Amino acid sequence: MENIRENVIIEVKDLSIDFKVERGILRACDHTSFDIYRNETIAIIGESGSGKSTLCSGILNMVNVPGKVSSGSVTYYSEYQHAKVDILKMKPQQETEFRWKEISTVFQAAQNALNPVLKIKEHFYETILTHEPDAKQTDMDEKIKKVLGYVRLDTAVMEYYPHHLSGGMKQRVLIALSLVLDPKVIILDEPTTALDVVTQYYILQLLSNIQKGFKITMVFLTHDIAVVSNIADRIAVMYGGEIVEYGRTEDVLGNPSHPYTKGLVDAIPTLHDDVTQRKAIHGTPPDLTRNFAYCKFKDRCPVYKEGKCEASYEKTRKMYKTGEGRYSRCYTWAEKMAEQVRDI
Numbered sequence: 001m002e003n004i005r006e007n008v009i010i011e012v013k014d015l016s017i018d019f020k021v022e023r024g025i026l027r028a029c030d031h032t033s034f035d036i037y038r039n040e041t042i043a044i045i046g047e048s049g050s051g052k053s054t055l056c057s058g059i060l061n062m063v064n065v066p067g068k069v070s071s072g073s074v075t076y077y078s079e080y081q082h083a084k085v086d087i088l089k090m091k092p093q094q095e096t097e098f099r100w101k102e103i104s105t106v107f108q109a110a111q112n113a114l115n116p117v118l119k120i121k122e123h124f125y126e127t128i129l130t131h132e133p134d135a136k137q138t139d140m141d142e143k144i145k146k147v148l149g150y151v152r153l154d155t156a157v158m159e160y161y162p163h164h165l166s167g168g169m170k171q172r173v174l175i176a177l178s179l180v181l182d183p184k185v186i187i188l189d190e191p192t193t194a195l196d197v198v199t200q201y202y203i204l205q206l207l208s209n210i211q212k213g214f215k216i217t218m219v220f221l222t223h224d225i226a227v228v229s230n231i232a233d234r235i236a237v238m239y240g241g242e243i244v245e246y247g248r249t250e251d252v253l254g255n256p257s258h259p260y261t262k263g264l265v266d267a268i269p270t271l272h273d274d275v276t277q278r279k280a281i282h283g284t285p286p287d288l289t290r291n292f293a294y295c296k297f298k299d300r301c302p303v304y305k306e307g308k309c310e311a312s313y314e315k316t317r318k319m320y321k322t323g324e325g326r327y328s329r330c331y332t333w334a335e336k337m338a339e340q341v342r343d344i
C-alpha cells in the first residue's frame with residue numbers, strides 16, 4: 001500500500017506555471033504549496049489576476065499553451081484505490097477516467113460554454129456516455145433528475161435549451177452536471193460572479209447543503225471575500241501568483257496574518273456600513289513578468305510604508321506559522337504575532 005495520507009485528498013507542492021508573453025515569462029503560479037483536506041470546503045481568494053484560475057488549471061492538469069508547468073507536483077490521494085495519483089503525469093486515458101469521476105469542475109464563466117443547439121439533458125448524456133458508453137437511457141434520466149433535484153431545478157429543464165434559462169439557472173445546471181458522476185472533489189471557479197446578490201446567496205446555500213449532504217470536497221475560487229465567510233472551512237489567500245496566507249476561516253478573517261488579507265477584510269461591506277470608512281486596498285497588482293527584488297506586496301503594504309519592514313524578497317520565499325494550522329508569507333507580521341503569543 002502506498003503512502004496514504006488520511007486527511008489530505010490533494011497535495012499541491014511547489015507548483016509553478018509560466019506563460020510565455022511578449023514582455024517575457026509571466027509566472028502566474030509561483031512555487032505554490034498547500035493541502036486540500038477530504039470533505040472540507042476550502043476557498044481560494046484573491047483579486048482578479050492573482051492566479052486562481054491558473055492554479056485550478058494546474059490542479060486539473062489542464063494548463064494550455066502558452067502556459068507551461070515549470071515546477072512542482074499535484075498528488076491526488078484516492079480513498080478507494082488506496083493509492084496516490086500523480087496528476088501532472090497522468091496518461092490521456094487515465095485522465096478521461098479521472099476527470100468528472102474523481103475531480104470535477106465548474107469553470108469560470110462556463111454558463112456561456114453551454115452548447116446553444118443542445119438540450120440541457122443532452123449535455124448530461126455527453127458527460128455520462130464519455131465515461132460509461134453503455135449507460136442506459138432510463139438510468140441516465142434517473143441520474144439527471146436526481147442531480148437536478150440537488151440544485152432545486154425542476155426536471156422540465158431537461159428539455160430546455162440553454163437560452164431558455166436565466167444566468168442563475170444555467171449555473172445550477174453546471175453544478176448539477178459537475179455532480180453527475182459522483183466526484184469526490186468539485187472545483188468551482190467564481191461560481192457566483194456576475195449573478196445578482198439574491199441568486200448568489202441562494203447558490204451558496206445550495207453548495208453548502210450539497211457539500212454537507214454528500215461529504216464532497218469543495219474548492220471554491222473567488223475574488224469576493226464576503227461570499228466565502230459562511231461557506232468555507234478554510235481560506236487560502238492568493239496574491240501575485242502565490243498563496244500568502246492560509247488557515248481556518250474564522251482565524252483568517254478574525255485575525256489576518258498578512259497585510260493583504262487585512263486589507264481585504266477591511267474592505268468587506270457590513271450591514272451597518274459607513275461607506276466613507278470602508279478602506280479599499282490602494283495600488284495595483286504586481287506585474288508578474290518582473291524579477292522581484294522585494295516582497296511582492298511592498299508597493300501596497302501599509303506596514304512597509306510606515307517603515308516597519310524592509311520587504312526582503314528572500315524572506316518571503318517561505319511561509320511562517322502564525323497559529324494552529326495557519327501560515328503567512330509575511331515574516332514581519334509573523335514575528336509580531338509570535339511576540340504577542342510570547343507576551344501572554
Ligand SMILES: Nc1ncnc2c1ncn2[C@@H]1O[C@H](COP(=O)(O)OP(=O)(O)O)[C@@H](O)[C@H]1O
Pocket residue numbers: 019020021026028046047048049050051052053054055065066067288
Ligand atoms: N492564457 C494566458 N496567456 C497569458 N497570460 C495569462 C493567460 N492566462 C492567465 N494569464 C495571466 O496569469 C495571471 C493570473 O491569471 P488568472 O489565473 O486568470 O487569475 P485569476 O483567476 O485570479 O483572475 C494574470 O496575470 C493573467 O494575465
Ligand code: SF4
Pocket residue numbers: 258259260295296297298301302303304309310311312316329330331332333
Ligand atoms: S513582508 Fe513586509 S512588505 Fe511584505 S507584506 Fe509583510 S510587512 Fe508588507
Ligand SMILES: [Mg+2]
Pocket residue numbers: 052053054108189190
Ligand atoms: Mg479566474
